[in-house]
Amino acid sequence: MFDGAKHMTLTVPGDILIHTLDFEGKHGLTSGEDLKKKWYAAKLKGWTFIVYRDGNRYGRVMAKGSYHKFFNGGTQNYDDFTLTNLIEALNMFSVEIGINPTKEKLTNIEFGVNVILPFDVRIVLNALLTYKGIAFQRPIENANYFQCKTGEFIIKCYDKGREFKLSQNVLRFEIKVINKRFLIDKGIEITYLSDLLNYENYPKLGRLLKEYFSAILFKNSELEISSFSNKDKELIWKGGNPIYWMRPEKGTFKSKSEYEAARKRQSREELRFRNFNIPDWYDMLVERIVGKWFELTTLSDSILSQIQRSIENWQCISYNSV
Numbered sequence: 001m002f003d004g005a006k007h008m009t010l011t012v013p014g015d016i017l018i019h020t021l022d023f024e025g026k027h028g029l030t031s032g033e034d035l036k037k038k039w040y041a042a043k044l045k046g047w048t049f050i051v052y053r054d055g056n057r058y059g060r061v062m063a064k065g066s067y068h069k070f071f072n073g074g075t076q077n078y079d080d081f082t083l084t085n086l087i088e089a090l091n092m093f094s095v096e097i098g099i100n101p102t103k104e105k106l107t108n109i110e111f112g113v114n115v116i117l118p119f120d121v122r123i124v125l126n127a128l129l130t131y132k133g134i135a136f137q138r139p140i141e142n143a144n145y146f147q148c149k150t151g152e153f154i155i156k157c158y159d160k161g162r163e164f165k166l167s168q169n170v171l172r173f174e175i176k177v178i179n180k181r182f183l184i185d186k187g188i189e190i191t192y193l194s195d196l197l198n199y200e201n202y203p204k205l206g207r208l209l210k211e212y213f214s215a216i217l218f219k220n221s222e223l224e225i226s227s228f229s230n231k232d233k234e235l236i237w238k239g240g241n242p243i244y245w246m247r248p249e250k251g252t253f254k255s256k257s258e259y260e261a262a263r264k265r266q267s268r269e270e271l272r273f274r275n276f277n278i279p280d281w282y283d284m285l286v287e288r289i290v291g292k293w294f295e296l297t298t299l300s301d302s303i304l305s306q307i308q309r310s311i312e313n314w315q316c317i318s319y320n321s322v
Contacts, residue, residue: 001068001080001081001082001085001086001111001112001113001293001296001297002067002068002081002086002109002111002196003067003077003081003110003111003112004064004108004109004110004176005064005067005107005108005109006062006064006106007062007104007105007106007107008062008105008107009105010049010061010062010063010099010104011099011104012061012097012098013058014051014060015057015059016098017042017049017051017058017061017098018040018051018058020096020097020098021049023041023042023051024040024041024042038053039051040053040058043074044074044096044097045070045073046065046066046070046074046077047064047066047069047070047074048063049061049063049097050063063097064108067081067086067089067090067093067196068081068089070089070093071085071086071088071089071092076164078114078160078163078164078170079114080114080296081296083296083297083298083299083307084303084306086196087197087306087307090193090194090196090197090310091313094314094317099193099317100315100317100318101192101193102192102193102194102311102314102315103192104192104193105191105193106192106195108177108178109176109190109196110156110175110177111174111175111205111209112156112172112173113173113174113209113289113292113293113296114171114172115170115171115172115173115285115288116168116169116170116171117170117171117281118169121144121158121161121162121170121171122143122144123279123281124171124279125144125146125158126221127219127220127279128157128218129216129217129218129219129239129240129242130148130216130242130245131148131212131215131216131217132215132247133245133246133247134148134150135148135242135243135245135246136155136216142158144158144159144162144163148216151178152178152179152181153175153177153178153179154175154176154178155174155175155212156172156173156174156175156176157171157172158172159171159172160172171285173213173289175208175209175212186204186208187204188204188205194311194314197310197311199297199299199304199307202297203297206290206293206294209289209290209293210286210289210290213285213286214286217245217270217274218274218278218282219239219240219277220276220277220279223276223277232272232276235272235276239273239277245270247263247266248262248263248266
């Protein structure tokens with residue numbers, strides 16, 4: 001389900017929001033003292049709001065956080081976040097912040113699932129290699145978090161159970177959209193906050209989760225290669241290093257035909273490596289990712305009514321744009 005999000009500019013002006021939230025300041029924003037900072041931050045239920053000073057007034061407001069955490073009072077986002085929960089979270093956000101979800105543009109959005117595994121999540125994390133030649137990395141000092149970043153999206157895979165010290169093995173798999181073109185090219189329109197309730201997008205997003213997880217290249221640390229040919233042994237040894245799968249750069253080849261031959265050779269090797277290294281848990285994990293997304297986004301007459309009622313109520317909200 002949807003989780004993290006970012007709004008570069010909320011429709012509610014800072015001059016209004018400073019009376020709603022407790023923004024950090026030397027003496028507080030409502031004290032009347034002429035403070036010199038150009039921006040101030042406030043936190044609410046897993047969200048951070050930044051209000052920017054514009055002369056003698058407070059104008060643009062940037063907000064980022066998790067709608068899942070907001071629903072849970074800012075405490076956690078490891079449990080199931082259902083459609084009903086999402087609807088309630090957006091309604092709560094609308095009331096508490098004073099915004100109209102049909103007018104609030106999204107800059108980033110994350111969607112994914114929390115999956116319970118019958119084994120240690122680190123088994124999956126330690127097997128991650130690449131997504132289409134781009135290596136999974138740890139951008140933060142956390143052995144239980146990996147991501148693969150492109151210009152349009154970030155694939156995240158991490159141990160949600162250890163993050164929250166749970167007794168269960170909970171894997172979080174999600175895609176963070178950082179460029180709207182990624183979704184638009186796939187026929188998915190998510191521009192405004194209210195678009196998160198466009199149920200026509202749900203099957204498409206579920207297929208994306210399956211497609212992008214299936215494109216990940218894994219290594220099988222338990223692979224027995226004693227009976228392999230020397231050529232295949234070399235492939236397994238070299239392919240265990242993500243750098244080996246970096247895509248060739250056209251500029252390093254004398255001709256287009258040489259480049260295309262190198263890409264075809266790499267594609268053949270990657271397919272062979274992938275077939276050798278399919279982990280025992282792979283099919284089960286794909287099934288659980290797909291199944292969990294379907295479970296969280298399954299519609300009913302009651303949910304459809306809640307969606308319609310919420311959108312109708314939002315469309316009646318008047319707001320003050322920045």
